Amino acid sequence: MSHRQPVRVGDRHAFDTLIDARSPAEFALDHIPGAINCPVLNDEERRIVGTVYVQTGAFEARRIGGAMVAANIARHLRDTLADRPENWKPLVYCWRGGMRSGSMVTWLRLVGWDAQQLAGGYKSFRRHVISQIDTLTPKLDLRVICGATGSAKTRVLHALAARGAQVLDLEDFASHKGSLLGSLPGVAQPSQKHFETLIAAVLETVDLSRPLYVEGESIRIGRLSLPLSLVARMRAAPCIEVAATPEARLAYLLRDYAYLGDDREALADKMGVLKEMQGKETVARWQQWAHEADLPHLFAELMALHYDPHYQKSQELHFKAWVQRRSVVAEDLSDQGIEAVADAVLSLDKGASPSA
Structure with a gap:
């Protein structure tokens, strides 16, 4: 035959x-x-x-x-x-x-x-795969969802997808939340090649005439690198900021990262990499809280002393349209509050007044 x-x-x-x-x-x-x-x-x-x-x-x-x-x-x-x-x-x-x-x-x-x-x-x-990413990425009508640590950006993406919006969930593909504490317990990150394969599979299905929502990421998620063409497109795209209150963000982090208290030693070890940036005394306090699984105090100080001071400068550096960003104010990041944020994000493209 x-x-x-x-x-x-x-x-x-x-x-x-x-x-x-x-x-x-x-x-x-x-x-x-x-x-x-x-x-x-x-x-x-x-x-x-x-x-x-x-x-x-x-x-x-x-x-x-x-x-x-x-x-x-x-x-x-x-x-x-x-x-x-x-x-x-x-x-x-x-x-x-x-x-x-x-x-x-x-x-x-x-x-x-x-x-x-x-x-x-x-x-x-x-x-x-490489050709599809490089060819399709410049044609994407991206909307970059930004926000300080704990703003529930990934959950907002999920809520947008549930409403029929087009979404590219890079952290899901990377099996990593994209921050110092972003590794998932018991879950290995995929290879760089498979990460890119998953991205290309979504891009092939995107309607280029409609917006595609993506979370504002750095050039790396854990040990994986974003395709350079996608990074360039994200850096030039319009930004939508989830402007959540510190109280709402802390409450969300305590829910979303509660599992970090299950391995106190590993959490304390991760704090150790911040000694040069934050000083031995501060990190020693954070490691003590980690050993005690005192996540409320640990997360509150990580936000105030580590993440938030660099947030504004980082966004201005990475996103050309940051100054022209549109914002959705969020005082509540419960499940219901996240749904409201997603509705408000969609309303921005319809010309409605954003509120959450």
Whole structure:
């Protein structure tokens, strides 16, 4: 049975299932959204074949690898793919669109399925991601949601999305809240590549004639870097400030970061990085509060002495339109208050008077 011409990245949506034939480690690092992992070589098998290739040569590597590939494809046919109907149409890819995906396509087509191979494999998809971000980002009608620490900006984004607004939630994609205390307990950040893949997947669906709301971020979220084209677009976009009172912000932080009190030692360690900036005496006090899980005192001083003094200058430095920003005043950041902030943000684009 002859194969058709390999499929281009832009045509991948025409298929019933995307199959990533790479190893689990490669898949975990990044993959096409929606793909399932059916490795033709697992991580250890891939290592073995690579070692044989270097030490013995290509023929022996193909002989040993071929047996492993056949066994793995047989297992997928018995298990993961056993319930697929006769008219099922999968698209298979590996690293470069070579032997791993080609082997699986051969067997799937022998079964009778209309299996196709992605031209260029994951590498072509990776180029597509970078191209999409750089091409689409300058066309975005961005609205940057700003606000001092504790202004519930991410929750406002969620409320906007619930109202049908277009939203790009970068902190969700980064699995990080974007601040000194922003790492999520037990949740690792994704790879830089997968972070960018998630961004590109949203940008591909955006209606460029409508606003896209995004939280004002620095160039990094945890250890991940924002694409430079997106940073440039954000820096030039109109700003909407959630002007929340200190009392409302502290109450929100105590709810949103309550879990920090569960690991007091880790919290105290994080305070240690501020010694040079805040002084040993101040940080010692903060570490004592951390050890006692006294979050009200700790968060209040972090706001007053660390975050707030730099807020205005930071916004002016990073956002060209900061001086012309529009503001939504918020004295309440409860669930109901956040809903009201979202309504007020949307009203700004409709020319209504902002209030929350």
